Amino acid sequence: MMQGPSKRHHIVSAYDRDLDHLLALVAEMGDHAVEQTQRAVQALLEGDATVAHQVIDREPEVDTLNLAADEEVFSIIARRQPAAVDLRLVLAVSKVVGELERAGDKAARIARSTLRLLESPVQILAEPLPRLLRENDAIACCMLDRAVEAMAGADLAKAVGVLDDDDRLHAASLALSQALLAANGPARGEPLAAMLTIAHALDRIGNHAANIAEQAIYVIRGEDVRYRNRALLIDALRAEQGAQT
DSSP, X not given: OOOOHHHHHHHHHXXXXXXXXXXXXXXXXXXXXXXXXXXXXXXXXXXXXXHHHHHHHTXXXXXXHHHHHHHHHHHHHHHHOOOHHHHXXXXXXXXXXXXXHHHHHHHHHHHHHXXXXXXXXXXXXXXXXXXXXXXXXXXXXXXXXXXXXXXXXXXXXXXXXXXXXXXXHHHHHHHHHHHHHHOOTTSSHHHHHHHXXXXXXXXXXXXXXXXXXXXXXXXXXXXXXXXXXXXXXXHHHHHHHXXXX
């Protein structure tokens, strides 16, 4: 039997609310992952074991959000039977949720490495290491924040900007790793391993952000760009944006 206009409107409105709720969960996960990363690095730079423990204690919160988002994805697919375009969004969000969960894990890893460093009798955070840590933290967190915004707002320019910053983060990460390896005496053994773990975790958070940006592009353009040459992809998308302005 054909549904009347009011019935169809009700179904569409309920479906839109489901999608909005799903994207809100993604935004909340992104905010949590960024905050956790920033606090973990803060704990290291300020030598604050209490903050590091708080980051570790809050790790299950992102897992809870992950489960809620997964449940929402299953619910939308089962109850709403989305059309192709909307199904693309729902499936992309399910991948984004996984990336954010892993980014949250990296923040907890930074906090655990921080505790190992604080328990060490040596002090290795001499310049330029604090400056380089702040730089890596700032780039990685900015990328993650903008990637989630690109996904939630279908913002192609922000997604491209995140991909563009990936090389900048890798360069900053390399500079941090080289500075660690060049450090003398105290920055060896367990302290060096812990610091390299932190540097790698920040770099990986940026990788998760870039993966989210690729999913945003997939939703916006309907094209899977995960295996495209990154430099050529950025140039093509920027050229396309320029032609539209």
